[in-house]
Amino acid sequence: MDKNNLESYLRSRYPQWVPAGRLRISRIGESEEDTAGLINYLFRVTGEDRSLIVKQGREDILASAGRSDVECRLPTTRNWLEYLSLRLRGAIAPDYVPKVYAADRENNVFLMEDVSYLKLCRRELAQGHSYPQLGRQCARFIAAVNFYTSEFYLETDTFRRLACFFTNTEMRRVMEQWVFLRRSPFDDGPKAAPLRRILEETPEIMAETYHLLHKFMSTPESLVHADIHTSNIFLDRERMKVIDMEYTFAGPCCYDVSYLLASLVSQYAAAQMRTFGAPDGGEGYRRYLLAAIGELLDGFLEEFSALWEKDAKEMYKRCPAYREKLLSGFLPDIAGYAAMPILCICLTGMSTVTEFAAISGEDKREQAVRLYFLMGCRLLLERERMHTTEDVLRLLAETAVEGAKR
The missing domain is CATH 3.90.1200.10 (Aminoglycoside phosphotransferase (APH), C-terminal lobe)
Incomplete structure (x- = not known):
């Protein structure tokens, strides 16, 4: 997933969750303020009425680790478990958990509320x-x-x-x-x-x-x-x-x-x-x-x-x-x-x-x-x-x- 194909992906798979108007798509982690240590592909999709976060699990975290002598791979299936975990915790403590909208288990993607208003x-x-x-x-x-x-x-x-x-x-x-x-x-x-x-x-x-x-x-x-x-x-x-x-x-x-x-x-x-x-x-x-x-x-x-x-x-x-x-x-x-x-x-x-x-x-x-x-x-x-x-x-x-x- 990248900034170039994300909009078409969302409009074809999850049109009901696409923000209104022209979309602005940014990759979280590209700017200094977004911090280091990310081991997933994270995107913020912003429109006229709201924004959402699209998260895709990545397997290879070498880029984050910064070492070439140690191989570290994580299962992309963690993305599906995280989606379910958010839903479960949201049912228990809804005031403290972002809303989740949809999940694509095949592509290790889920959509959730953007909490950058905090x-x-x-x-x-x-x-x-x-x-x-x-x-x-x-x-x-x-x-x-x-x-x-x-x-x-x-x-x-x-x-x-x-x-x-x-x-x-x-x-x-x-x-x-x-x-x-x-x-x-x-x-x-x-x-x-x-x-x-x-x-x-x-x-x-x-x-x-x-x-x-x-x-x-x-x-x-x-x-x-x-x-x-x-x-x-x-x-x-x-x-x-x-x-x-x-x-x-x-x-x-x-x-x-x-x-x-x-x-x-x-x-x-x-x-x-x-x-x-x-x-x-x-x-x-x-x-x-x-x-x-x-x-x-x-x-x-x-x-x-x-x-x-x-x-x-x-x-x-x-x-x-x-x-x-x-x-x-x-x-x-x-x-x-x-x-x-x-x-x-x-x-x-x-x-x-x-x-x-x-x-x-x-x-x-x-x-x-x-x-x-x-x-x-x-x-x-x-x-x-x-x-x-x-x-x-x-x-x-x-x-x-x-x-x-x-």
Whole structure:
């Protein structure tokens, strides 16, 4: 699919969804503001009355990876699974999911709502903008999808069929190999060698990594987004939409909130090296980011608990002590799972990550990366001490102070 044949394709296959008037077609990823890392063909089709997104799965991601010595191919069938995942999540949490219009399974294409009327969360946070509802909205979305696709709510046979349908083996492998084991087709950053040595030569880090990998692989509790970070969230002061659901598979209930935590910690670490032009040197904004993290964690636990009390199967409702036991185990796992993408991304280089690229001066950028890395190590190694949200926030704040002294 390309910009030259897309209009004729849409008019012949899906005329009911074609915007009115003369169409303007742009390829997302061609302009700098659209960010890197795209592994699909994405087009924005705009007319007089509205615009839509056309997404086609691509198999070869070498162009994105930028390496010639590692072959990495992904199944184009993930496009169909993403379409179904969007429909499923849209039924559970319609306020937080773009509308999907149609899918062409043969050509690995689907059409969905263009959410560019909202702003990209990563860019907004990197520019120092506050969104008071961010943490709570994300918590509601993640908790609702996790709960209503779990065996705590679904009949056991239904849950098993759902988990089998979204096995998504190749996309799971991306998480297991890239995020947990840090074996990706992306080159390490130019100054990543000392960090990689720490990760590979520290027995405690390797032991926790393998423990969490095994737990991740053997805990199919609910459908997870698996790639929810601030570049996959669009928002304004009232609304929020989550995109890019092609990784969907059954995993731990707390995995999505941990992955998003890693992305918010990235903003918090980068913010330590910036003033945002504020009289207080950016301290107020750093407090906001920490509060958003707290609202995400507390909100997720509260929302999941409330949904359990309201809609859990009767066998689970009769045992509130089990709910409390389950929830008490979430925070240590959230901390540990969050460390995995943190440590992985620190190796691949942070110069193109929006919040780090916004830091003035190479020395400060490197200091921010080291701080982010230290936060990841501490979340991993001290995760069993994380019993409350305050424990997590205290660890991050203390690490920020410690990093500033180095």
